[in-house]
Amino acid sequence: MLSERQLSILQIIIDDFISTASPVGSRSLSKKPSIPYSSATIRNEMADLEELGFIEKTHTSSGRVPSEKGYRYYVDHLLAPVKLQQEDVQKLKSIFEERLFELEKVIEKSAKILSEMTNYTAIVLGPAVHENQLRKIQILPLDKKTAVAVIVTDTGHVENKMIHLPEGFDSAEIEKVVNVLNERLQGVPLTEIHHFLRREVGNIFIEHVTNYEQALEMLERDLHVSSKEKMFFGGKTNILSQPEFNDIEKIKMLMQVIEEEKMYELLSKNPAGINVKIGTENANSALNECSIISATFSIGSHNIGTIAILGPTRMEYARVIGLLSYFTQHLTSALTDYYLEKD
Amino acid sequence: MLSERQLSILQIIIDDFISTASPVGSRSLSKKPSIPYSSATIRNEMADLEELGFIEKTHTSSGRVPSEKGYRYYVDHLLAPVKLQQEDVQKLKSIFEERLFELEKVIEKSAKILSEMTNYTAIVLGPAVHENQLRKIQILPLDKKTAVAVIVTDTGHVENKMIHLPEGFDSAEIEKVVNVLNERLQGVPLTEIHHFLRREVGNIFIEHVTNYEQALEMLERDLHVSSKEKMFFGGKTNILSQPEFNDIEKIKMLMQVIEEEKMYELLSKNPAGINVKIGTENANSALNECSIISATFSIGSHNIGTIAILGPTRMEYARVIGLLSYFTQHLTSALTDYYLEKD
DNA sequence: ATTAGCACTCACCAATAGAGAGTGCTAACA
């Protein structure tokens, strides 16, 4: 429904605004070599584009600024896939120098590097612990009353839980319990352990463990694994350098959203693949002038994490999407090779 | 060298400025019931105090503002010990409801609560892992090539290390190694483990472990414990609400200092007890308009952590010092009871 | 030693004016 000329004008307005952050006027557009029309003609086209809702004025006689709808259209239809710079590829590859079996290190480093490359804020939702499966459990007695339970998941995440031992629970008992747990619970998702405890493990305990009721209670009480993925941030303050955040109130709200783990809810329910949320699409009023581009990564066909870049709505969509998709593709294939080759 | 009258004027100026954040004039001082002098007299005294460097003007005809020297004098000589409010005591006590053997939880909660109580930013340097002593070590094999080493310290901190196993290192070997390590390294500070490995453990390995050289290498390579304490923050954005931080540049610098772990260096070398660093005493230009009040806590006579409050130089010194000293005293005695009773 | 009085200074605020960038509309043009 938009003419060729309107499309190219829209594109140039958005590209221009993304790089300069100031409203784009008809005169500056008419000077571009790709636009061989006078400023008056462009004014007419711009009036139409405004009526259609793709661009806006900041005041009656200002240049035009992309609207949210404009950005949306730009992202959906005008975005030419960008070829990554050699330099960028190098930096992304350096992330994989970390040893893959320490997944959290890789993730932390990726947040840092991506934030440096983009000058926006990077957020990574790490391996979703609660979806992971139990690979191995061990209980180390420390003294008569306490012990540490060590839980290792299939993605190599290690979790520690302090536990209170029931009265007179000696290391022989512990060994029996651990053996049963390892035998019966291997491969069970961590969130399901609760259900499996009574159902699968209970009656075996009755036979082998003296005070099985207390042992079960202890495990149910202390073995609870928090269901939150770990979050890693890179460049938390980067977004403060953007000219649109020149207002203390805005900054405060924004930093609060970033600090107080509210990002978790925004990111955790994203579907697989690349997602772009623009301005008010983010459902948090502090992010009304921000966009979030997120991408998921997986082991095999199983999504295990999300990496997101938070910037102003006036964000370099093409470049960021290019970086994220390159990175998550390579991360996914590296992780898949590493973790699935063994089984 | 200061007269009684000068002292009380200085005190009132600082108290006033701390609560209002605006320069204090001679007229408003002369109205205070504790100052039975006219504004002209006070002006004379203020001129003297200014000459001595305790107070300053923001411009030629403004009221007075405390200088850094003024704050320093105030903290050192004028601070009356404040009795804590019943309400405050309640809140502080609620921190101890956490189970003491999960020290990190206690610490995290204390950061949060202290920041809420003061409206400043709270920073806690957690148990100094590297000074802690080894209490127990265990190695869990995951597959032929990898294992997890679990290290438990005397303060209940648990650390995981992924390790790469040498070729053909089976669980019998691992058990031998673990036994030797537990026997020989218990009570050794984590930082010293490196030295002890060759000296104490090496020749025992020669007797019992087949490929002892590789085993030693593995341990030396992978058992390295990071020497940094964990840091916990509370109310990172609180300080942004202070009226003195109305400048984007200042805010950016400040948030960067807070984010990028630079606080670690500032806090880690504080001596035991309560410390007050005012403005430029902090040796980081982003903190020139901030003060940091820090207090250490211990187990027995052994310092294990620091808790600090970061606010503007115009900070409620008396109250914060009261809160911190109450809190660290109680924390120290609770921890000492808990951890030393057992031995 | 203290204070009343006064001239003076400076931040803050509101009002004003001019410049610059950009728009919408109209009329002329190819």
Place this chain on the structure above:
DNA sequence: TGTTAGCACTCTCTATTGGTGAGTGCTAAT
């Protein structure tokens, strides 16, 4: 019919100005 030149108009931005109020330093009187 699409394009363009021209023009009046609008709005932001940046001084500039003048008035007000809070506060100071100094001097002379108490």
